[in-house]
Amino acid sequence: MNYIARSLETVIGEAAKEYPIVLVTGPRQVGKTTMLQKMMEGTDRGYVSLDDLNERNLAKTDPQLFLELHKPPVLIDEVQYAPEIFTYIKIHVDSHHEAGAFWLTGSQVFKLMKGVQESLAGRVAVLSMTTLSQAEISGVQASPLCVALPELQTRAKDRKEMDAGEVFERIFRGSMPGVVSGQITNSKIFYSSYLSTYIERDVKELSDAIDSLKFFRFITAVAARCSQMLNISDIAQDADINQKQAKDWIHILETLGIIFYLHPYSNNLLKRLVKTPKLYFYDTGLVCYLTKWTSASVLESGAMNGAILENYVVSEIAKTYLNSGLEPAMYYYRDKDSKEIDVVLEQNGELNPIEIKKTSNPGTELTRVFSLLDKASVPRGKGAIICMKPSVGAIDRDNYIIPIWAI
Numbered sequence: 321m322n323y324i325a326r327s328l329e330t331v332i333g334e335a336a337k338e339y340p341i342v343l344v345t346g347p348r349q350v351g352k353t354t355m356l357q358k359m360m361e362g363t364d365r366g367y368v369s370l371d372d373l374n375e376r377n378l379a380k381t382d383p384q385l386f387l388e389l390h391k392p393p394v395l396i397d398e399v400q401y402a403p404e405i406f407t408y409i410k411i412h413v414d415s416h417h418e419a420g421a422f423w424l425t426g427s428q429v430f431k432l433m434k435g436v437q438e439s440l441a442g443r444v445a446v447l448s449m450t451t452l453s454q455a456e457i458s459g460v461q462a463s464p465l466c467v468a469l470p471e472l473q474t475r476a477k478d479r480k481e482m483d484a485g486e487v488f489e490r491i492f493r494g495s496m497p498g499v500v501s502g503q504i505t506n507s508k509i510f511y512s513s514y515l516s517t518y519i520e521r522d523v524k525e526l527s528d529a530i531d532s533l534k535f536f537r538f539i540t541a542v543a544a545r546c547s548q549m550l551n552i553s554d555i556a557q558d559a560d561i562n563q564k565q566a567k568d569w570i571h572i573l574e575t576l577g578i579i580f581y582l583h584p585y586s587n588n589l590l591k592r593l594v595k596t597p598k599l600y601f602y603d604t605g606l607v608c609y610l611t612k613w614t615s616a617s618v619l620e621s622g623a624m625n626g627a628i629l630e631n632y633v634v635s636e637i638a639k640t641y642l643n644s645g646l647e648p649a650m651y652y653y654r655d656k657d658s659k660e661i662d663v664v665l666e667q668n669g670e671l672n673p674i675e676i677k678k679t680s681n682p683g684t685e686l687t688r689v690f691s692l693l694d695k696a697s698v699p700r701g702k703g704a705i706i707c708m709k710p711s712v713g714a715i716d717r718d719n720y721i722i723p724i725w726a727i
Contacts, residue, residue, distance in 0.1 A: 322501055326355045327461055327643035328449055333359070335445035335645070336420035340413035343399075343424045343436065346449035347577035347602070348518040351497040352425045355449075356395050365423070366390055369397035376401045383408040392421035400428040403435035410439045428522060429575050445645075450577065450602040451495035453639040454727065455479075464641045464648070465727055467665065467672040467702045467720060469712075475726045476712045482725040484620065484680070484708045491632045492616035494605010511609035515539070519576065526572050534561055538569055542579065542599065543610035547627040547634070549596045550581070577602065582634065585651035585664045585671075587697050594654045602639075604632045626678060629724075633676045633706050634663060636727040653692060661689055670701030680708040687719045 328344070332355075335342050344352050357367065368390045370376040379386040379402035387408050390396065399405070409422055436444055455462035460478045463471075482490070496514075498504045515536065524530050538559035545555065556566035573579045581597035601607050607628055613619040619628065634650070641648035649666040653673075663674040673690040675682075682705040690703045703719040706727065713721035 323354070323358055324351075324452060324456055324497060324501055325459070326351065326449070327453065327456055328447060328645070329355060329359060330461070331447060331643075331645035332356075332423075335447065336423070338419060339443065339445040340416075340418055340420070341409065341422045341424060341440055341444040342420065343426065343440075343444050343446045344449050345426045345429045345446065345577070347451075348427045348522070349496060349498060349514060350449055350451050350577075352427075352449050353395075353397055354497070356423055356425065360395060360423075363393070365393040365395055367395045367397070370401040371398050379405050387412060392416075392418065393423075394421075395423040395425070397425050398427060399424040400426040406435040406439035410443065413443050427576065428526065429577060447645055448577070448642045450635075450639055450642060452497055452500055453495070453643055454490065454636055454725065455640070456643070457490075457495070457500055462640050462643065462727075464644050464646060464667075465637050465665070466667065467674070467704050467722075469714075469720060472712045472720060472722055472726065476723065479726055481710055481723070483710070484678070485616070487629075487632075487708065487724050488620040488625075489616040491604045491628055492608050492613065492619055494603045494608070496603060496605060499605065507605060508609060511606055514606070519578065522576055523569065523572050526575065527568060534559055535569065538566065539573070540610045542570065542573065543601065543607045544624075546599060546601055546607050547630040548598060549594070550599045551596075578606070580635075580638065582650055582652045582663070585653045585666075585693075585696075593656045598652055600631050600634050600638075602635050604628055604635070607631060629678055630662060630676045633724060633727065636724075637663065637665075637674075640727065655692055659689055659692060661692060664693065666698065668701070669698065671696060671698050672701050673703045675703075675705050677705060677707045680710070682707050682709065682715065682721055684715055687715055690719070 332342055346352055368375050370379055383405040413421060458479050493499055493507060499507045499510055504510045520532060538561060541555045541558035552563050552566050556563045579599055579601055581599060583597045584594045608619060611624060619625060638648045651664045653661040653664050661673045662676045665672040671693050673693055675686050686705050687703055693700045704722050706722045706724055709721050709723055
């Protein structure tokens, strides 16, 4: 299997020179351990995984002995299973002041954060890793998406141009390293086992009781509503569960890094008329598997093509930030007349409105909705249409055209 270099490697390398602890969180199978082990090659850093029940038991019952056996520099995998060790890691780093002593990974973010915030505040760099970005698949380093012409032109130069068929092929295959690298040739078998082996097992860890069939119906109902405003009652009805259960399971999917939200944009002058977030998946391959699309070409002409395309673009924009070690300041905007802007980026003291369209020939009418932001206290900057056009272009001086493959 060919190793695909990850953008986060640079950020981790820098953080490890400044912080005694680096914690990489993210869903299972996205390549956290593979990346860190690759970075460890040729060093004396040890490795231990708390997926090993003996090691996990020792870490929980005698964390002091566990750390004596696994002295830093060390990589501790799946550290969420033994939050008991956080206090002992803190004692060690406070007495040794050694940068990069502990590298930790975790797949259950909220369980982790509690221990991290209580014990390790100020001592840890917390970084989020998701599935592969299209920049990583292309073998290039991508900075956070910036709606400025010189940056967009530079981005496009580094990438391989893709037509609509190739974009939908990538959306359909998804962005899990095992599938993208060619290690796994049948993605249907991969996603089937991914759901039963990892997601279901982790949900059982975090939830008292789980009916596997109901959970599968639930996550399918969630996938069918990607790029839509979150509607707990509809999801609960489809999955034949009550709303509290649906709310709990949605929270767990967010915790495990499977889904994320775009919240509606508001500020003191621009009243937030909608409070409901929109829901997205980090991996469109999982969405396609759950919603039972059989091929990229059928998906491209199918009823969900717009929603899955929007999901792909929004997740790719988010990854450009996360892979630089930053939290994306991304929102959507919707007013009382249901006029909507797909993405609002807040950066450099400006708001950049973005529309996502399947067209390859966007017209000026698509940018009219951007004026909704003119009443905001933050000035409106350049806008963009992200679409299937084969090259970077402009609608006018204030609005650019960005090909999907150049994100």
